[in-house]
Amino acid sequence: MTPAKAGTKAEAKVEAKLPKADSPIAVELAKKQKAISVAEFFEKNRHMLGFDSLPRCLITCVKEAVDNALDACEESQILPDIYIRVRKVDERILNVVIEDNGPGVQKDVLPRVFGKLLYGSRFHAIRQSRGQQGIGISAAVLYAQLTSGKPVRITSRIDPKLPAYVYELKIDTQTNEPKLLSENYDDFFTSRGTRIELNMEATYVRGRQSVMEYLKNTAIVNPHARITFVDPYDERVIFERACDVLPKQPIEIKPHPHGIELGTLIKMLQSTDNLKLSSFLSLSFAKIGGHTMDSICKEANLDPAMAPQDLAQDIDGVKRLMAAFQKIKIQAPPKDCLSPITGDLLKKGLTQNHRVDFISTVSRPVNVSRGNPFLVEAAIAYGGDIDTEGRAEIYRIANRVPLMYQQGACAITHAIERINWKNYNMEQPKGAKMPQGPIMIMVHVASTNVPFTSESKDAIADIPELEDEIELAVREAARDLGRYLAEQKKALDARKKIKMFEAYTKELAIALQDLTGKDHAVIEAQLRDVLAKKFTKFIDTDEPVKQEAANDSPQ
């Protein structure tokens, strides 16, 4: 196979020489080739966005709106106050309203924020946020119009001095662009915030996978938010703030050299405005200072003064640069791009609805996966009134968002299943993947880019670095629980011994009276005294002692 001469000349020759080829099948097939708009794609594949079963459609819609509200409030340093109302329109259709006290959405961008898929502010930013795709809320709009035929109604006010504007819009699926149906002003809307109102085919349910459960778990991991929910029976539930302090706002960072892909690096080299490789390296990446930059260039055998665009042409040079990124010691990425929940609040969350006998929390140091800083937090609670019907219960959280579906497909679950729980004094029947007993395991993965298995953000993909960190975090917490359980067992054994000993104290004292001549009452009192001193902590109570452990790994 030797390529012939290229270019338009060869082409012209061929087309002149050969018969007009309308016979080949390929020509017929080519006529059917067509671009597919991303809106069309997701309309057909809406289950990928979390719009599959009717109960779930409601949860997904509420989730996307609440995620956006929390992100927007935190970015603007506003304590979130979110109101959700669900009403029945008819047997098939629910009316859903989500209102927040956030910064509002500016008029020019509003139609696209709600009416265009793959449009957003957080996709290109390297910092922890709930939304990262620019798909979520427009997916809800898409689903609403598909099933109710009605547009969505958005009200937003960005300044108390300005009126709110009210838009009714749909998505034109063929172009993936918003289609405005009406545009109004509203002077009486709340002083600042956004309100979304949609009609959609959905079912309201209660139970383990429900809006209520999602909001409850959201409140646990976002204790700074007040969330009000009015259900279709007009019952109002308020999840009050557990603290009045906003979490520290994660700061946007530059990409870290570890884990950057070759193709991405080439693209960055091509498109940079920097004239020299040296400035490109120090200005485009996190944690590359002057000294590190020098070492990298030296290791890669590259001239710091060379033009980045020239390097982009030389794949071998780029490969050497990539290798140097790995070889030269570079500091871990700054952790202020992440917003961990912290051990205290994890503890608060897990014990808010439960009395527990023991709880252990772990925060792992920041790590990097494919250039994305991430950290894992874990908590294990045991005993008390935890009733998990045998098997340990798992709570999965990603960037402060509780994950409700696809537990079996999630890296958190898989990491937990890799652990031999018997090593930590827990019961695990042969073949069972989870420990048994009154155990709750909560894992929070915080990352600048959580690798979800699909757009519906139900499960975290099995990225080895991530799974390893999750396993380490859970193991650390499990070790504490294991120690506690061992002590409990020891205490139980000791109590048994004491009880047995106590039962024979009198007989023993009488026997000793014969040997020593001392009064058996005195001996008995002395024996009891010894028992009391030696086993004091086991004697008074059969109740296990409540214990806490916290492991904050050095970061």
Next chain:
Amino acid sequence: MTPAKAGTKAEAKVEAKLPKADSPIAVELAKKQKAISVAEFFEKNRHMLGFDSLPRCLITCVKEAVDNALDACEESQILPDIYIRVRKVDERILNVVIEDNGPGVQKDVLPRVFGKLLYGSRFHAIRQSRGQQGIGISAAVLYAQLTSGKPVRITSRIDPKLPAYVYELKIDTQTNEPKLLSENYDDFFTSRGTRIELNMEATYVRGRQSVMEYLKNTAIVNPHARITFVDPYDERVIFERACDVLPKQPIEIKPHPHGIELGTLIKMLQSTDNLKLSSFLSLSFAKIGGHTMDSICKEANLDPAMAPQDLAQDIDGVKRLMAAFQKIKIQAPPKDCLSPITGDLLKKGLTQNHRVDFISTVSRPVNVSRGNPFLVEAAIAYGGDIDTEGRAEIYRIANRVPLMYQQGACAITHAIERINWKNYNMEQPKGAKMPQGPIMIMVHVASTNVPFTSESKDAIADIPELEDEIELAVREAARDLGRYLAEQKKALDARKKIKMFEAYTKELAIALQDLTGKDHAVIEAQLRDVLAKKFTKFIDTDEPVKQEAANDSPQ
């Protein structure tokens, strides 16, 4: 909240009256809002397309190319002959070549077929095909350029009378458009077909999740294809054709009224060229003839002569039309849009590499889910040399493509797990979700639109109609196996009884001689004769009899 006056007048008034509002946070936030190209999106989320672990990246790439080759060959009625070669470039990079004898890709569309995500010929067609998204092969190109920095090289010839053209191309991720790097001709390429060559970061492995396993299973469910594979150690494996007949080509159909969404129906009404509702209904849908059309319009209280565009404005009318679609009896969709494997070939597939004692196959009738016709086929094999290390083994197939990952997240698995296998005389320990023993379960879901949980097409989403059909199919096959196992048990019990009886025949005969006066040798012979007659089928052999069962439900 009363909306104020709308329109430009109100807007002008507000902007004149109020101070220039550069203060609100929303204005700052708006500046960050940006459209995200679908290529950028998937570059960042490549794991959603099946490009996560290094061994898997290779499988996904081969799979996408082979799927395309099989689809293209079948559409053109060509017996597929596919060649795959994997070579090591260096420690990190593999070179992958996939070549087919298909119709080739026409010059004008080729760059976008390989260099644009969401571009294809099968997305809008309602019929069974492997590819349906227009993402797969361009995703491989995207991943290859990201990790190797190199363009992909495509050679294609659509007619032996024309030379092949050779393109080197990349995807411009910011625009999601192909970028041609070179364009040549090649006179010596095979007479017709397409060749793809990529360099990508990937690892070649063997075992359960490997290219070899994928190709083996692909050959099983596509017995009309010849597949040649050359591995990095230059070993060549040929999966020869098991039959020389192409499967019947599925025919493109119109949407079926059952399961059509309200929003889709409105869109169809808006964009149709038909002037009357009557012609719109009969021309736009499958299985709406004149009589059915009349009944539907009557039931919906709609004038058949009305303009579809007028109806599109009247949501209540559209809703009545939807309700009538459900109420009026409409024939099931034509099944020729599907291409089942059929019981015989399923049997052939499962027994190709195994000797089995029993096999049962089931083909369920065509059903509809959200307007998409689908059918389920199942096969269960038992015994022989099947060694599944205890637990039953599941083979999942969707539109003739074996699914390799995410078994735990798949509707096929979930449907199988819903079954109480003890009812079918199989072992299933408490808590175990699968039956135990030497059992293989194969399920094929054929649909005009398989609802995969993500773009990587690993697992089928839990759509209730689909899961129910899968369960029914597997149950039917399980019933046959259950009967077989019960007979086996009965035979075993009978054999035990006979053996016991035989052991005492002589004693019995002697005792009967005393009673009857007959010679005991004669009595013994008679007794043995009775035994032989009555239990003839159990006497000669301890081997279970090989049995087959096939259930083809009336369609």
